[in-house]
Amino acid sequence: MRAGADRASGADPGPARLDPAAVERYSRQLVLREVGERGQLRLRAASVAIVGCGALGSPAALYLAAAGVGRLTLIDDDAVSLDNLPRQPLHDEGALGAGKAQSAARRLSLLNGAVQCRALRRRLVPDNAGALLAGHDCIVDGSDNFPTKFLVNDVALALGVPAVIGGVLAFRGQVLVVAPGGPCYRCLFGEPPPVGRVGSCRTAGVLGALAGIIGSLQAMEALKLLLGIGRPLAGRVQEYEALSGRWRQVPFPRAAGCPACGGHSR
Numbered sequence: 122m123r124a125g126a127d128r129a130s131g132a133d134p135g136p137a138r139l140d141p142a143a144v145e146r147y148s149r150q151l152v153l154r155e156v157g158e159r160g161q162l163r164l165r166a167a168s169v170a171i172v173g174c175g176a177l178g179s180p181a182a183l184y185l186a187a188a189g190v191g192r193l194t195l196i197d198d199d200a201v202s203l204d205n206l207p208r209q210p211l212h213d214e215g216a217l218g219a220g221k222a223q224s225a226a227r228r229l230s231l232l233n234g235a236v237q238c239r240a241l242r243r244r245l246v247p248d249n250a251g252a253l254l255a256g257h258d259c260i261v262d263g264s265d266n267f268p269t270k271f272l273v274n275d276v277a278l279a280l281g282v283p284a285v286i287g288g289v290l291a292f293r294g295q296v297l298v299v300a301p302g303g304p305c306y307r308c309l310f311g312e313p314p315p316v317g318r319v320g321s322c323r324t325a326g327v328l329g330a331l332a333g334i335i336g337s338l339q340a341m342e343a344l345k346l347l348l349g350i351g352r353p354l355a356g357r358v359q360e361y362e363a364l365s366g367r368w369r370q371v372p373f374p375r376a377a378g379c380p381a382c383g384g385h386s387r
């Protein structure tokens with residue numbers, strides 16, 4: 122079995138079988154040979170940290186909660202604003218002004234009351250990242266800035282927890298998985314670009330549907346990791362260009378001397 126649900130965080134795993142309501146709820150995924158009751162119990166025992174409850178975190182969190190992942194830690198220090206709503210369907214008009222993490226927890230608990238949501242109105246920074254991300258089976262990065270993505274990469278490698286990192290800008294999106302041992306985000310991109318060198322969604326714009334695609338892909342990769350099925354997007358970056366409708370997958374090696382994953386080969 123893969124690291125994933127087995128490493129999980131020591132919480133009560135619950136009954137060894139699914140109850141009739143869970144069998145009904147998850148019936149379409151239970152019939153998948155790769156999931157089944159055993160996989161569903163793994164999801165129920167699993168915990169995922171979601172960094173950023175915005176454009177990428179919205180679809181990622183919705184699909185992970187809907188699929189029955191037992192515990193979600195929602196990390197975001199921002200509040201819901203009107204200009205979030207076109208691309209952050211986790212939030213609604215009733216949540217304007219509320220913390221995004223709290224708004225996310227409220228919505229996800231309505232979607233699936235069995236999911237334990239922990240809402241943290243915190244910004245992930247080097248001083249708290251190790252403590253906030255430890256104890257999870259997977260980390261989903263839905264942040265909107267390079268320093269946070271590099272931080273998630275470095276801390277995930279240090280903790281030995283896989284991370285699914287996504288990004289969107291204008292009409293382009295990408296996803297990669299950083300598995301323990303690398304190759305990693307830093308192998309691909311080197312150092313965070315100087316502030317202002319690369320545009321942000323605020324200046325370059327983005328359509329919500331693109332973030333929906335990329336965030337959903339992140340949820341799918343996280344589910345694969347938790348279930349121990351398929352081949353994760355590790356050492357490969359999946360790119361999507363919406364205007365042409367083209368998908369492209371680019372393999373990349375571990376960078377020689379990478380300071381984040383170089384010393385963790387296994």
Ligand SMILES: [Zn+2]
Nearest residue numbers: 305308379382
């Ligand atoms: Zn690396």
